Amino acid sequence: MVEKPVISAAEAARKVQAGNVVHVGGFLGCGSPDSVIAELAKLGTKDLTLVCNDSAILDAKSGRKTGVAVLVENRQFRKVVVSHIGTNPETQRQMNAGETEVVLVPQGTLAERIRAAGSGLGGILTPTGVGTEVEEGKRKLLVKDKVYLLEEALGGDVALIKAAKADKAGNLRYSKTARNFNPLMATACALVIAEVEELVEIGALDPDDVHTPSIFVDFIVLSPRPEARA
Amino acid sequence: MVEKPVISAAEAARKVQAGNVVHVGGFLGCGSPDSVIAELAKLGTKDLTLVCNDSAILDAKSGRKTGVAVLVENRQFRKVVVSHIGTNPETQRQMNAGETEVVLVPQGTLAERIRAAGSGLGGILTPTGVGTEVEEGKRKLLVKDKVYLLEEALGGDVALIKAAKADKAGNLRYSKTARNFNPLMATACALVIAEVEELVEIGALDPDDVHTPSIFVDFIVLSPRPEARA
């Protein structure tokens, strides 16, 4: 197996270009590539399109800020494609002010659209959203007397994902609910950067227990868990 | 967690009714539920529709016979939906003689159609088969200037699958390339019977390493590996 380059979070952030469609893993911040996000915030790269489950948590009262929220706050996104913005009022403010375009996608549809892009499918037929505003502008198809929406594949330029562990070839394992969208995004973008907490030798992972095969990963960023840092 | 009933291979086979659409795991016999298949062959249940990667191996010269081949030989299928029959000449003989209907489906399309059924999708759009006989009778759709075939979900009545290990709740782990279609079929049928080589206590499997969550499995058949039998 070929080893994948291990780069710094700052180097990883510089691979994101202004105007890129960026997929970012995480669910309200759980399973987000926080080190790379922090560097991307420092760089301030603009005009990005975000594909993510949500715009994470930005809580003025508690001061809690997770995942991509800092990038929203920085106004680095021209457009966000997410299932939920309810825990980040700043996203809603920017939407209402016409500063940021917000496209709301049902969570399961978002997952399938990303998976479709990674799997070479043009799209999928889902019953979700039929009879709601979500169906507007979409093709409806009848299969065995049931109505489905045609939801198209949603790929991207760069995937910033987070895993618990990588081997040097780039095989990944996720931890618990920090898995979420990360394995899907790993398949759907031209460039895939995996931030991981632990890096092990090739051969240390059981091939039956690999969550994302190495061939999807282009770069590895090693960022130990906070409690494991020196 | 609720424990799932552990039944004999003979009891499992009796759950398959004449006329059923039966999904059977395995790739040329690797990862097939051989004990349940053997009992189903004994019962001789007729008029079944098979959904399987292939019609397995039936080699007159070497005498090698794997997976569902015995059921083909027994003429228990009215119809077989598979990607490949080249290693079982009896399937082709029955097809040419008009005894069995053979529907050939590209392997990746077969996998996605089964997954779609299990995931509540009406179907998927694939580029595979465009410009070939496979496109006959199917809807073609243009997405971002590329032509795709609409391939519809393919569910079933009973899934006969094979795993290496189950816990008593029905969580499954597969071994190596014996995984193949088994996890997909587990999601796509009304009744799911998992033949396993080893049964462990609830809690013995790491939740990060479960390949098929327990909720998909209705019955467990314990059938130790040949070399592990008394």
Place this chain on the structure above:
Amino acid sequence: MIEYVENKDVIAKRIARMFHSGDVVNLGIGLPTLVGNYVPEGVTVVLQSENGLIGLGPKPEPGQEDKDLTNAGAQPVTILPGGAFFDSATSFGIIRGGHVDYTVLGVLEVDQEGNLANYKIPGKMVPGMGGAMDLVAGSRVVVAATTHLEKSGASKLKRRCALPLTAAGEVDFVVTDVGFFQVLGGRFHLKEWFEPYDPEWIMAHTDVDLVVDDDSAACKDL
């Protein structure tokens, strides 16, 4: 004269009695989460959380929180023995594929056609649908959980939802703090009333097509 007093626990208790051992249940954020506290002894339900787990357990002991183990509301949770983690496509395959028996959701409005609105108040609040649209479209049984009256005194049960729909025609049951309703044939059917409320009170405070079924009865022990 019966005075309406909001009571979320009554709603949660009644919903929890709908389940049988082995049922796979998804509980939405907010009120529905309370349902988990009232599952009767001897009934083992399997809780699914759409962010990627089956076998949701109780809150962790203080200090035992794991940053990698949360529920769909980003709160720390645990997993029970026999649980499993999976990615979001698998999670919604489970949901959309009909492998979740019951989904329990909070609502802004629910109507007699089984329509449900809970993700958007145009021009005011647009949290997004999250997983709700898939849950409502895909689950075997959809239960709307809601207090019966708004602060204005209007019923949350409507003839026709005015807000953007989360899903059309998918709600099977509505449980409020005054009664248990089935949605069928374009009408609400009162199956149980929760004392001190009675069918007369409910009829008077619910401006919908409402039928009191012959087999309906008071449910006293909530």
Place this chain on the structure above:
Amino acid sequence: MIEYVENKDVIAKRIARMFHSGDVVNLGIGLPTLVGNYVPEGVTVVLQSENGLIGLGPKPEPGQEDKDLTNAGAQPVTILPGGAFFDSATSFGIIRGGHVDYTVLGVLEVDQEGNLANYKIPGKMVPGMGGAMDLVAGSRVVVAATTHLEKSGASKLKRRCALPLTAAGEVDFVVTDVGFFQVLGGRFHLKEWFEPYDPEWIMAHTDVDLVVDDDSAACKDL
């Protein structure tokens, strides 16, 4: 007068030189399998097998076969350190999603439009397409591997496939035992000829629209 002698190893050797370290390669059953024997030293390719693995290794030692570890031809194989197993949907997601760099397939016919036929001879032999249709539709580069002439003396390279197609317009390169061809713009382009054959011989024995490109040359050291 050059006499044609079938030579599958020449085909395999030349194809093996197309790869760079890190390329993901799927080798079809039969002739393409030979390619694995000739990957140049210092080049590490990642072999994918559509039945569900990446990191395909050599045949196991006798007695070390594992019934759960086979290739797509049901032969016992091994997996290299750093390999991974997955289900068939993931396997074809990898294939269809363009994550396989090279797929090498045997053919019954291949034509100057890039059409390929290898799964069916109507009324005679219908093995089925297996994974071939997905591999050809999805891989980044499709290489058809075939001996140049049929037993009848006819070329396997056609103006137009007569047999049912495995895929339309997807073939990028054809490597036979006489030369290396690119398929482009509705024509075969001869890029290399394998001695003792020369462009004249190839033109005479290949009834297609064939261009000998300016930069074409003999490939001697096969």
